[in-house]
Amino acid sequence: xxxxxxNRLLSEKLGExxxxxxxxxxxxxSRAEFAEALDTIGARDNYGLDPEKHTNERxxxxxxRALHLEELxxxxxxxxxxxxxWRRFLAQYREPLTRAAIDMTGSAAxxxxxxxxxxxxxxxxxxxxxxxxxxxxxxxxxxxxxxWLRAVLAQRRVDQYRKIGRETELGEIEPAAAVSEQIELxxxxxxxxxxxxTLSEASAxxxxxxxxxYLDQHTLHEMSRVLRVxxxxxSRKLKRATERLRKQLLGTLKGRGLSRRAAExxxxxxxxxxxxxxxxxxxxxxxxxxxxxxxxG
Amino acid sequence: xxxxxQLGIHPDADKxxxxxxxxxxxxxxxxxxxxxxxxxxxxxAVFLIQPHEEPQRVTATxxxxxxxxxxxxxxxxxxxxxxxLIAVLIYIRPHxxxxxxxxxxxxxxxxxxRPGPTAALSSNLVQGAPTANADRAPSINSExxxxxxxxxxxxxxxxxxxxxxxxxxxxxxxxLLTSKSEQATANVAPQKTGAAPSIVGGPVTDAAxxxxxxSTVTVSELPLNGRDFTELQQLQPADTKGAASQNAxxxxxxxxxxxxxxxxxxxxxxxxxxxxxxxxxxxxxAGGTVTLRDAxxxxxxxxxxxxxxxxxMQLQAGQYELTATASGFKTSQQSIxxxxxxxxxxxxxxxxxxxxxxxxxxxxxxxxxxxxxxxxVSGQAVAEMTGAHRAITLPSGVGIAETVSHGxxxxxxxxxxxxxxxxxxGKKWKKVKxxxxxxxxxxxxxxxSVSEAAAQKPKDETSGAAGEGAVFLLTTDGGTVWSSKDGxxxxxx
Numbered sequence: 001x002x003x004x005x006x007n008r009l010l011s012e013k014l015g016e017x018x019x020x021x022x023x024x025x026x027x028x029x030s031r032a033e034f035a036e037a038l039d040t041i042g043a044r045d046n047y048g049l050d051p052e053k054h055t056n057e058r059x060x061x062x063x064x065r066a067l068h069l070e071e072l073x074x075x076x077x078x079x080x081x082x083x084x085x086w087r088r089f090l091a092q093y094r095e096p097l098t099r100a101a102i103d104m105t106g107s108a109a110x111x112x113x114x115x116x117x118x119x120x121x122x123x124x125x126x127x128x129x130x131x132x133x134x135x136x137x138x139x140x141x142x143x144x145x146x147x148w149l150r151a152v153l154a155q156r157r158v159d160q161y162r163k164i165g166r167e168t169e170l171g172e173i174e175p176a177a178a179v180s181e182q183i184e185l186x187x188x189x190x191x192x193x194x195x196x197x198t199l200s201e202a203s204a205x206x207x208x209x210x211x212x213x214y215l216d217q218h219t220l221h222e223m224s225r226v227l228r229v230x231x232x233x234x235s236r237k238l239k240r241a242t243e244r245l246r247k248q249l250l251g252t253l254k255g256r257g258l259s260r261r262a263a264e265x266x267x268x269x270x271x272x273x274x275x276x277x278x279x280x281x282x283x284x285x286x287x288x289x290x291x292x293x294x295x296x297g
Numbered sequence: 298x299x300x301x302x303q304l305g306i307h308p309d310a311d312k313x314x315x316x317x318x319x320x321x322x323x324x325x326x327x328x329x330x331x332x333x334x335x336x337x338x339x340x341x342a343v344f345l346i347q348p349h350e351e352p353q354r355v356t357a358t359x360x361x362x363x364x365x366x367x368x369x370x371x372x373x374x375x376x377x378x379x380x381x382l383i384a385v386l387i388y389i390r391p392h393x394x395x396x397x398x399x400x401x402x403x404x405x406x407x408x409x410x411r412p413g414p415t416a417a418l419s420s421n422l423v424q425g426a427p428t429a430n431a432d433r434a435p436s437i438n439s440e441x442x443x444x445x446x447x448x449x450x451x452x453x454x455x456x457x458x459x460x461x462x463x464x465x466x467x468x469x470x471x472x473l474l475t476s477k478s479e480q481a482t483a484n485v486a487p488q489k490t491g492a493a494p495s496i497v498g499g500p501v502t503d504a505a506x507x508x509x510x511x512s513t514v515t516v517s518e519l520p521l522n523g524r525d526f527t528e529l530q531q532l533q534p535a536d537t538k539g540a541a542s543q544n545a546x547x548x549x550x551x552x553x554x555x556x557x558x559x560x561x562x563x564x565x566x567x568x569x570x571x572x573x574x575x576x577x578x579x580x581x582x583a584g585g586t587v588t589l590r591d592a593x594x595x596x597x598x599x600x601x602x603x604x605x606x607x608x609x610m611q612l613q614a615g616q617y618e619l620t621a622t623a624s625g626f627k628t629s630q631q632s633i634x635x636x637x638x639x640x641x642x643x644x645x646x647x648x649x650x651x652x653x654x655x656x657x658x659x660x661x662x663x664x665x666x667x668x669x670x671x672x673x674v675s676g677q678a679v680a681e682m683t684g685a686h687r688a689i690t691l692p693s694g695v696g697i698a699e700t701v702s703h704g705x706x707x708x709x710x711x712x713x714x715x716x717x718x719x720x721x722x723g724k725k726w727k728k729v730k731x732x733x734x735x736x737x738x739x740x741x742x743x744x745x746s747v748s749e750a751a752a753q754k755p756k757d758e759t760s761g762a763a764g765e766g767a768v769f770l771l772t773t774d775g776g777t778v779w780s781s782k783d784g785x786x787x788x789x790x
Contacts, residue, residue, distance in 0.1 A: 050324055096578070104345050135310070143314040144646075146577070147346070151310035151317065154345035158338045204327050207334030216340055225347050228319050230571060230640035 008039050009060055022069035027077030027085035037076050038064050041140045048142075072141030075148075079136035081124060093149060100150050104157050114160070118152060194252035198245055206241040213238055307339055308332060317346050348579055568635040569610040572643035574601050574621050581605025582647060585623035592616050614639075621645035691717050692726050701742040703767045708784045710740045716771065718784040732787050735773040743770050743780075 010018075015035040019025070024034045047055045047063040055063075074092075077085025097118070102111030124134035139148050199207060205227075212218045212226075220238070224231040253263035308316075308329060315321045316329045333340045570589065574582040585601040589609050599607040601623075614637040621629045626647035635641060691697060695711040702708065707719040709726070714736035716729040731737075769781045770790075781787040 048322055050322075100348070103348070138309055138311050140311050140315070142320050143311070143318040144577075147314035147318045148310055150346045150348070151314040151342065154342040155310055155313070157345055158342045161341070162338065204330035204334055208330045208340075211334050211337075212340060212344075215337065216344070218344060222344055222347065224642060226317065226343055228642055228644075230642050233639050236638075 008035065009042065009057075010035050010039050010064070014061060014064070018064055018069055019073075022073035024073035024077070027074050027088060028082035029073050029077045029080065029085070033076060033080065034073060037072065038067075041067070041072075041142075045140060045142070067141035068144055069141065071145035072139065075136045075139040075141070075145055078122065079124065079134040079139075081132065081134075086123075093146065096146060097149055097153070100146075101153050101157075104153055114153060114156060118149075118156060122152075194249050194256065197252055198248040201248070202241065202245065206237070206244075209234065209238050210241055210245070307336065313339070313343060313346065317343060567610070568612045568614050568637060569608065569640045570612065570617075570619065570633065570635070570643060571606070571608045571610075571640055572645065573605045574607065574623060574645050574647060575605060576626065576647055576649065582623045582626065585621060585626075585647070587645075588620045588622075590618045590620070619643065619645070621647060623647055625649065691715075692728065693717070699740050701740055701769065703742055703769075706784055708740055708742075708769050710737055710771075714738070714774075716740070729785060729787075733771075733773050733775075733777060733779055733789070735775040735777075737771050738774050739772040741770050743768050 015031060015038070018038065019029075019031045019034045022029075022034065024031075029037075042060060042063055045063075046053065047060050048066070049055055049059065074085055074089055078089050098111060098115050101114045101118075102108050105111045105114055122134055122136055124132045124136075126133050135152065139145060199210075202210070209223065212223050213220075220231040220234045224234045227234065250260070250263050254260060312321075312325070312329065316326060321329060333343060572587075574585045574587070576582060581601075582605050583601055583603045585605070585607075587599045587601065587607045587609070589597045589599075589612070591613075592615060597609055597612075599609050601607045612635055614635050617633045617635060619631045619633055621631075626649055629645045629647050631643065631645065633641060633643070691709055691711050693711050693713060693715055695713045695715070698710045698712050700707060700709045702723075705720060705722040707723045707726075708729075709717045709719070711717065716731070716737050717726045718729050719726045769784050771779045771781075771787070773779070778790045779787040780790050
């Protein structure tokens, strides 16, 4: 999305100041190009506020000043194909990017391959509407450029997984449950409905924790790094969510006519089985998205 | 939006990186979590983005001298021997407790709830029966033992023998007692005679520990012998410790061998912050300073260790402002909202550079829309912030009340009203000789007039004195205001 000159909200004075602060001149990005980038990003994210909110000059200025301006200028320079920008980009990010790719793939060869695919994409070999297009144009400067590059790498890695996974990696996917147990669970069709109802009432964070823990089997430590809290906090939240889920499931099942004993049996009478059963249930319902929740746009 | 991932709409790399780096607004975070809960591919991407944790930096250790090498073969066996001796001492100690004067405790259920065997034993003791019934759980009332004086020596010795032999049954007996009676009380009384050796404290302690019924003890029921109850609580051995260590502690501190459950549960609501300061490459920064300021302006400071980590614990829930500084790096500032009993993990990333950068970011999601702000500030403001958040130790050793700075020139006021000046960014401090009467109550940095600047031109312009337009000001308790261009030479205004 590009804004016409009539929609520009960045004042000339502030634009000049930010342009200088970003060192955009060093990467051959002109004042007008940088100002356009800032305006576009601001309008796209509504200056960090909720979409329906109106912004004032002070809020807009705060948003722009909060951006990683130097990295934004560099990304713009690269996206516009400026040689000085690319020289700087390679000097600064080549090694960390390769290292990150090797970390993600677990292999030097695969890592190198992933990085070279990214470079050609970043360089703008694709065209959109007759114009050269680089994904670097999507970098907003709200996070670090390295973080953005890692995200791109991770997405491409997941793409690779998915493409290969269709043919070869089925063995890695653990079946939702053994055949006999599957039949048993299918007998209790209510359980799936109950789980869906219960999950739709849980908060987004709880659903994320449950999915990451039970479906993806991430460790508490890994989850704590994503949410930037201590793993003890994650453990507490997860335990609370699991207990509430179990309690609500029991309630829902009983509400649907099952006796308490039958409901408990459906979930697993041994408390040690609860985790396993929840995992199976979550796996079963994973392919069936929750209709009540709005999907991320 | 990303077109490469599987069918459907997914957040693009920018949104994901903003979320992962904690720069997302509350609404964005909520939306992202909702998406991640349902999208396995994006979840995978988010977890893949997390950088691998770098191993701690290995610091070169100085080569050990000849003496160390010579002592090494001797030192290790000696250390092992010492450990063995300590272990033996710990093992022996509980058995030796009976030889030292020991306070005794009794668990005395109400009469109605007292089962027969214990009651019988208790009465046997009171009446000075020659032997205690070893087959039954003995329960000894300390008051009665104390009161019976010298006659009880033999009795106590016998009871002790029985008690030590019957430790487990007694423990279980007491356990039974306390579990049956909800009103079990515990009395602690010192043994005044000192002559009667007693081993009863040990088993009783063990029983008390095992019974779990001690929580019903009330403070008023405990003869504290002049000791402070709060002190007593602090010295209680942990619940998980064995009877041996408990006895050892009791013997050492002359404490009643009873466990009193800590009544304070306030710590459960306290929060904490833990984290690690790194630079852009992920390398840890040792010796950095982390300052936490609450809404009232109260500060807490911590210095990062060799692994770059810092810990600030026992914090009340609420809004805080965290500033991370390190020499040679830009300052990073974050505002954090701590929830009760939450331990927040932060990883401030500092950019290399001399100038200060202030970044405010909402770390915890909240209902209110959050704005992020950062500003490259320069001049006076930078100096003030840098000064305020630097780890400073003044020669007076007194706490710092206020600090202002310009460039490398720092001016600090301690709590005693003394003024200190540093010309090298806080590394070395010199006390400013007071030219004013009274005590300094406030210092500040203000933009000064040209005449002032000219009048107070420092001797060495290159030494980092406040440049044109910046003047140090101080206010005394007498209300007089003094100004200085360099922080050393002052003139009354």
